[in-house]
Amino acid sequence: MTTTTRRAYWGVLVMVFVLVFSIGLFAQSRPAAVSTSPSPVARDLNTTLAELMRASPATSQDLTNLQQQGGRLHRVIFWRGDKAQKAKMTAALRRNLQFAVPDLIHDAQASGGSISTTFKLYKDLTVVCESLDSLLPPGSREGKTELTALSNDVSDMNRLREELSSYIQQTAASMESKNAQLVSSAGRSPKRVIVDDTIPEKPSPRKRRPSNQ
Secondary structure, three states: OOHHHHHHHHHHHHHHHHHHHHHHHHHHHOOOOOOOOOOHHHHHHHHHHHHHHHHHHHHHHHHHHHHOEOOEOOOOHHHOOOHHHHHHHHHHHHHHHHHHHHHHHHHHHHOOOOHHHHHHHHHHHHHHHHHHHHHOOOOOOOOOOOOHHHHHHHHHHHHHHHHHHHHHHHHHHHHHHHOHHHHHHHHOOOOOOOOOOOOOOOOOOOOOOOOOO
């Protein structure tokens, strides 16, 4: 091997080494890619909100179907008792399902699932579930009756409410684990300052008269 060939050979080796070393440094200096996919908890919330958006008008429609038929009330066990009170409750539930629930769902979606907005939806949905459950008479969930559709709606609403509760609990626990100060400050009881107004005031000391010398 001639001197010129030897120099060319070592020059190629040096270039290959420099290239490999530079690629390694570039790979290490690149920042880690930030995952843009939502977390499993966020995906679960989006699924719950989407399902609730479909279940809300369906429940309202089932209430309407039970309440009216040709402009008259159904003659079913659902309407026995105080018809006027149940009619008012049904009308309030339908307004809630048609307007309040969709607005609260939109707020939860727009906020990215913040605890405060999601909790407002959870509170409203709790009232809806309790009201719907109070309208169903005992035994209406057994077998196929005129109330089967509404009974299924109540079951779906309760399940979605529990999913919202789980999301709020998991999100709050995650925030607490990342910020220990939240837990420590929450465990502190506020200091109580007791003011006792019954303590008599101390009499002011009398000035001594100068003695005559």
